[in-house]
Amino acid sequence: MARTHSIALVGVEGHPVEIESDIENGLPGLLLVGLPDTALREARDRIRAAIINSGEQWPQRRITVGLSPASLPKRGSGFDAGIAVSILAAAGTVPVAAVEGVTFLGELGLDGRLRPVRGVLPAVAAAAAAGFRKVAVPEPSAPEAALVPGLAVVGAPTLGALLGWLRGEREAGQEVTVRMSGEGADVRPNQTYRQGAAGPGAAVGLSGSSGETGGGPDLADILGQPAARRAAEICAAGGHHLSLMGPPGTGKTMLAERIPTILPVLDRLAALEVTAIHSVAGTLPAGSPLMTEPPFCAPHHTATKAAIVGGGTGIIRPGAASLAHRGCLFLDEAPEFSRDVLDALRQPLESGEVVVARLGLTARFQARFTLVLAANPCPCAKGPASGAHCTCTPTERRRYLARLSGPLLDRVDVKVEFLPVSRAELLSDRGFTEPSSVVAKRVEAARDRAATRLRHSPWRLNAEIPGRDLRRSFAPGPGALAPLERAMDLGEISARGVDRVIRVSWTLADLAGVARPTVDQTSYALWLWLGVGGG
Amino acid sequence: MNAKNNLGRRGEQVAVEYLERAGLRILDRNWRCTEGEIDIVAAERQVLVICEVKTRSSTQYGSPLEAITRSKRARLRRLAVRWLVAHGVLFDEMRIDVIGLVRDESGHYQLEHVRGVG
Numbered sequence: 001m002a003r004t005h006s007i008a009l010v011g012v013e014g015h016p017v018e019i020e021s022d023i024e025n026g027l028p029g030l031l032l033v034g035l036p037d038t039a040l041r042e043a044r045d046r047i048r049a050a051i052i053n054s055g056e057q058w059p060q061r062r063i064t065v066g067l068s069p070a071s072l073p074k075r076g077s078g079f080d081a082g083i084a085v086s087i088l089a090a091a092g093t094v095p096v097a098a099v100e101g102v103t104f105l106g107e108l109g110l111d112g113r114l115r116p117v118r119g120v121l122p123a124v125a126a127a128a129a130a131g132f133r134k135v136a137v138p139e140p141s142a143p144e145a146a147l148v149p150g151l152a153v154v155g156a157p158t159l160g161a162l163l164g165w166l167r168g169e170r171e172a173g174q175e176v177t178v179r180m181s182g183e184g185a186d187v188r189p190n191q192t193y194r195q196g197a198a199g200p201g202a203a204v205g206l207s208g209s210s211g212e213t214g215g216g217p218d219l220a221d222i223l224g225q226p227a228a229r230r231a232a233e234i235c236a237a238g239g240h241h242l243s244l245m246g247p248p249g250t251g252k253t254m255l256a257e258r259i260p261t262i263l264p265v266l267d268r269l270a271a272l273e274v275t276a277i278h279s280v281a282g283t284l285p286a287g288s289p290l291m292t293e294p295p296f297c298a299p300h301h302t303a304t305k306a307a308i309v310g311g312g313t314g315i316i317r318p319g320a321a322s323l324a325h326r327g328c329l330f331l332d333e334a335p336e337f338s339r340d341v342l343d344a345l346r347q348p349l350e351s352g353e354v355v356v357a358r359l360g361l362t363a364r365f366q367a368r369f370t371l372v373l374a375a376n377p378c379p380c381a382k383g384p385a386s387g388a389h390c391t392c393t394p395t396e397r398r399r400y401l402a403r404l405s406g407p408l409l410d411r412v413d414v415k416v417e418f419l420p421v422s423r424a425e426l427l428s429d430r431g432f433t434e435p436s437s438v439v440a441k442r443v444e445a446a447r448d449r450a451a452t453r454l455r456h457s458p459w460r461l462n463a464e465i466p467g468r469d470l471r472r473s474f475a476p477g478p479g480a481l482a483p484l485e486r487a488m489d490l491g492e493i494s495a496r497g498v499d500r501v502i503r504v505s506w507t508l509a510d511l512a513g514v515a516r517p518t519v520d521q522t523s524y525a526l527w528l529w530l531g532v533g534g535g
Numbered sequence: 536m537n538a539k540n541n542l543g544r545r546g547e548q549v550a551v552e553y554l555e556r557a558g559l560r561i562l563d564r565n566w567r568c569t570e571g572e573i574d575i576v577a578a579e580r581q582v583l584v585i586c587e588v589k590t591r592s593s594t595q596y597g598s599p600l601e602a603i604t605r606s607k608r609a610r611l612r613r614l615a616v617r618w619l620v621a622h623g624v625l626f627d628e629m630r631i632d633v634i635g636l637v638r639d640e641s642g643h644y645q646l647e648h649v650r651g652v653g
Contacts, residue, residue: 225620226625431623483650486652506540519578519650523628523650527629530608
């Protein structure tokens with residue numbers, strides 16, 4: 001009898017799993033119990049081949065492997081390493097004492113190689129929370145595992161090397177890397193993060209952005225739209241949702257893609273949250289374990305509900321909303337998205353997380369993103385503002401935008417209209433554009449002010465303050481509410497809308513460096529809220 | 536027609552004088568583009584103020600402020616952005632004000648100034 005430990009993931013939550021192996025006299029065979037799925041059931045054959053090809057003896061007796069808690073569904077191939085070590089410990093070829101207190105993660109190749117698995121970061125974090133001080137992971141996953149502080153991370157390229165380390169053999173020790181994890185350990189800003197999505201996220205285009213201005217997209221590229229550039233700055237500073245409306249070719253998509261360039265890099269806690277989600281999704285780039293750039297996620301409008309909020313059979317994967325956590329979710333051609341998808345976004349917009357329920361388990365993914373919508377004024381995309389003749393009937397036009405209104409547009413704090421600009425206007429605007437790095441500094445300063453004000457609360461951004469606390473602790477200055485009260489009397493804005501306008505006015509105050517929003521800020525926030533939807 | 540236009544122009548002059556007294560800088564008057572006209576463009580501290588002036592000779596057809604409808608204000612917001620682009624100026628904040636003027640029999644104007652209507 002021997003026991004090892006591993007971690008089962010449900011979403012980004014890890015649960016410790018005990019792997020017990022018992023070897024009895026009887027016909028040779030391996031029995032795997034404890035709610036394994038198909039991939040895990042196949043572990044039997046993988047593990048046998050891997051053990052034999054690592055030069056170990058396969059116990060020619062009756063082996064029972066139990067995974068407990070038995071009620072928790074266990075999926076995937078991450079238990080291979082734990083099961084193999086458990087069997088060999090039960091057979092007496094690995095000292096039981098060495099196995100104690102170690103969490104094993106990793107898939108086995110038939111040749112005995114240890115292959116990386118998804119979700120190493122959240123699994124290791126769960127192991128640390130459960131009191132383990134040592135984790136053994138496949139070598140490629142070791143930098144990711146080392147992000148969790150207070151652990152010895154053992155990176156092994158093969159099962160043979162891992163077994164050698166457990167036995168304390170000197171020559172095996174050279175193949176295995178052991179590092180103490182913790183703050184600063186192997187943390188490099190992730191600059192190379194670019195593309196990669198699979199499973200339900202396949203339709204999801206992901207791209208990161210480098211903070212530097214050299215060559216990459218820059219806010220200064222957006223010519224002729226000063227109001228829109230300012231709106232992007234406001235949204236970045238306060239975490240407010242943004243809608244961009246206007247005829248094609250005026251720079252809506254360009255602007256959205258440049259929002260990450262003015263967002264500050266993630267702090268360590270946020271970076272770990274984001275990395276954990278991307279680790280489970282399998283979209284983490286190899287070699288740069290910690291994602292410090294705010295993610296930008298732009299799903300195509302044909303994306304399904306599962307691709308946006310998460311789901312999938314077997315292992316539940318996070319969707320675009322979660323992949324954009326602490327970053328920016330951009331819905332281009334927003335009215336073209338299916339009603340289902342747009343409605344499904346309401347939950348994360350309200351609560352900042354997505355809950356995916358499946359038989360026997362629920363997965364929670366954090367999804368606190370800045371929503372950016374882009375839309376043409378009508379399906380023919382010519383629109384009255386462009387000067388070209390629109391071929392849509394008024395009904396068509398109304399129906400097109402009605403898909404956005406109601407559930408979504410009510411939660412969008414800043415609505416800007418893009419106007420077609422003449423060549424002369426483009427040229428004259430050139431002197432007024434600012435590079436992303438300059439705007440990013442203002443955004444960061446404004447975020448710092450907000451963070452200082454909110455330091456005794458769980459929130460960090462103005463957009464996150466709940467309505468009750470907003471009214472109680474963060475009321476604007478005297479007289480500042482007059483424009484809002486008037487708009488409410490006129491029926492132009494709802495009570496929820498007033499809260500949203502007040503949040504934006506706090507962000508404007510942070511950007512302006514004033515202690516409290518005055519009538520200047522509330523007026524402009526009301527302007528931004530009414531935006532194009534208020535016409 | 537002429538009388539009506541005269542009344543409007545007189546009213547705008549009254550409004551401009553009032554705004555200057557109130558400490559605003561007048562940047563532009565009767566600025567036109569293809570989408571419409573802005574009566575007064577002014578600046579108060581770092582705020583761009585787009586001002587719509589409505590003058591009436593009586594309140595028989597309702598208060599002048601009532602005439603500033605939602606769509607009118609939406610158009611003003613759009614015009615404001617147009618004005619910014621055309622003049623290449625940047626402002627931290629923007630707002631729309633409405634000045635309503637009613638002329639009484641003695642030829643005096645009653646002025647009402649509403650700040651930040653959108």
